[in-house]
Amino acid sequence: MKALETISWDKDTRSVLLIDQTKLPLSYRIIRCRTVDRLITAIRRLEVRGAPALGIAGAYGVALAAFTIRERDFHHYFHLLESAALEIGNARPTAVNLSWGVLRVLAKIRLAGSIEEVRVVALKEAQRVADEDAAACHSLGDYGAALLPETCTVLTHCNAGALACREWGTALGVVRSAIESGKNISVIACETRPLLQGARLTAWELKRDEIPVTVIPDSAAAHMMRKGEIDCVIVGADRITRDAVFNKVGTYMHAVCAKSHDIPFYVAAPFSTYDRVHTEQEIEIEERERDEVAHFSGHTTIPDGVPVRNVAFDATPISLITALINERGVILPASGWVELAEKRRII
Numbered sequence: 001m002k003a004l005e006t007i008s009w010d011k012d013t014r015s016v017l018l019i020d021q022t023k024l025p026l027s028y029r030i031i032r033c034r035t036v037d038r039l040i041t042a043i044r045r046l047e048v049r050g051a052p053a054l055g056i057a058g059a060y061g062v063a064l065a066a067f068t069i070r071e072r073d074f075h076h077y078f079h080l081l082e083s084a085a086l087e088i089g090n091a092r093p094t095a096v097n098l099s100w101g102v103l104r105v106l107a108k109i110r111l112a113g114s115i116e117e118v119r120v121v122a123l124k125e126a127q128r129v130a131d132e133d134a135a136a137c138h139s140l141g142d143y144g145a146a147l148l149p150e151t152c153t154v155l156t157h158c159n160a161g162a163l164a165c166r167e168w169g170t171a172l173g174v175v176r177s178a179i180e181s182g183k184n185i186s187v188i189a190c191e192t193r194p195l196l197q198g199a200r201l202t203a204w205e206l207k208r209d210e211i212p213v214t215v216i217p218d219s220a221a222a223h224m225m226r227k228g229e230i231d232c233v234i235v236g237a238d239r240i241t242r243d244a245v246f247n248k249v250g251t252y253m254h255a256v257c258a259k260s261h262d263i264p265f266y267v268a269a270p271f272s273t274y275d276r277v278h279t280e281q282e283i284e285i286e287e288r289e290r291d292e293v294a295h296f297s298g299h300t301t302i303p304d305g306v307p308v309r310n311v312a313f314d315a316t317p318i319s320l321i322t323a324l325i326n327e328r329g330v331i332l333p334a335s336g337w338v339e340l341a342e343k344r345r346i347i
């Protein structure tokens with residue numbers, strides 16, 4: 001399988017390169033972000049998306065700010081850098097990885113004594129964030145692969161693949177690792193209304209790797225489960241608190257259905273997605289523009305004046321989850337769940 005690199009730093013032009021995820025599958029285009037504003041726009045437009053990729057974007061964003069702020073006074077420079085970092089971290093609210101990536105680089109540069117040092121340290125740390133994400137995805141992929149039977153049809157929602165990370169993927173990382181280990185895996189990708197990350201992105205990257213994939217309307221998932229056509233569900237996550245998993249809207253619906261059909265429901269996500277500070281009620285769920293729901297293929301699908309709620313994520317209670325898969329192992333919900341995992345230093 002040829003590795004995709006969703007997001008990277010171009011050292012010659014000191015800019016961030018992204019695969020434009022709004023154009024797939026029709027065209028494969030690279031966006032070059034030379035400024036923090038352009039990167040923030042890319043995040044808001046979902047040109048770069050998916051929690052781990054947002055973490056990397058946040059980290060590179062701070063490096064980009066460090067290189068592009070033109071100010072000679074160190075204190076003023078640092079102040080401008082912190083405001084830029086805050087703006088990047090707030091570009092989207094639900095995926096914790098974004099602010100995590102920003103804060104990780106900010107923490108490293110606090111001890112730097114000069115502008116030049118800030119730049120060097122920021123870039124080094126951002127690159128470390130990207131490299132660690134790739135390693136985490138391969139590792140959690142291997143842990144997850146061990147959970148799957150020799151032959152298995154996996155239902156997934158949204159895109160938790162290479163395009164949502166630096167490479168390999170979380171939910172799709174498990175699929176890729178299982179296939180590499182010789183298992184016979186096929187994927188049912190829910191199309192993921194309204195922006196079709198499942199139909200456009202998951203199907204595109206799996207087809208590229210010649211992994212069998214079939215796209216279904218989101219509303220067909222319960223039917224397929226009832227017919228015995230799904231062996232397990234694997235999704236990624238945007239944030240995991242001790243009481244809930246936040247992921248693309250529709251995930252909760254799949255978890256409820258999986259529970260009622262006795263189908264294992266796995267969540268694959270690296271530590272950068274864990275939020276040990278907040279609980280479900282404290283998390284803002286992003287609501288996006290009306291037009292994303294009210295237009296389809298250039299046509300208006302909802303009468304003017306009719307309100308729309310374009311809720312982009314939902315929260316699935318931990319009790320509906322069979323196991324959390326991360327780069328250090330698998331956490332089962334029995335016996336104390338997250339608290340126990342913390343004690344054993346799994347998270």
Ligand code: MRU
Nearest residue numbers: 049050051158160164236237248
């Ligand atoms: O709005 P998006 O496309 O950024 O939403 C992405 C998801 O919900 C993914 O499932 C999640 O980030 C996990 S990515 C490994």
